[in-house]
């Protein structure tokens with residue numbers, strides 16, 4: 361049978377093979393999608409906390425993981441800065457703490473985080489970044505989640521040397537437009553036009569708490585605070601220690617591996 365007559369038989373003589381072909385393609389697409397999903401979700405719910413000093417890369421890795429798992433990424437720093445920009449009463453109260461690089465009071469931040477985590481889009485998993493920062497916050501979070509039959513599934517600690525942190529943070533610039541939040545680095549990720557946001561063309565600014573002096577103070581206080589916090593999660597068996605230096609891709613792969621994804 362010639363190629364032409366064969367095609368003729370398939371397309372006109374007998375519609376069944378075409379139907380089977382369409383079914384096969386649909387089945388293949390579904391299988392591929394479920395394999396990809398399984399790779400990302402691994403059938404588990406992920407309630408993950410990212411920890412690390414300022415500049416350890418928590419934000420970058422946390423937002424990538426949240427995107428891949430299709431769950432929300434809640435950064436306490438972003439939440440607080442948004443409140444400050446909006447001039448809410450809580451924002452006004454918190455402003456001076458952020459500018460001095462000091463922690464906002466536990467009860468204030470606990471209330472804000474609980475309010476956020478109660479929203480429906482957090483029920484299928486979430487990534488926390490920047491919270492909890494004290495044992496009191498961690499205990500509050502445990503109790504809060506427990507009441508809702510939820511729990512923290514993993515705590516990823518990104519470990520980075522202090523001098524690397526200073527280089528990363530002191531060169532950081534963010535877009536001054538509160539709605540944009542794009543982030544740059546003078547050395548590692550410069551904007552196309554110096555001092556100007558690539559996305560919205562507004563001027564870039566340095567966060568008041570990103571200067572070297574404030575930063576070193578933040579790192580020192582972070583070190584003191586993180587030890588009991590790490591112990592808290594070590595006892596729970598959820599702590600994953602990851603080296604946060606080197607190519608971003610490799611760090612991300614280590615994180616996935618530690619989460620069993």
Ligand code: AMP
Nearest residue numbers: 436437457458461462463464490491493
């Ligand atoms: P970050 O962007 O995570 O470095 O946070 C910026 C600032 O927000 C911190 O220096 C604190 O003043 C405040 N902040 C963020 N998260 C917390 C938290 N969990 N507890 C208290 N203060 C916080």
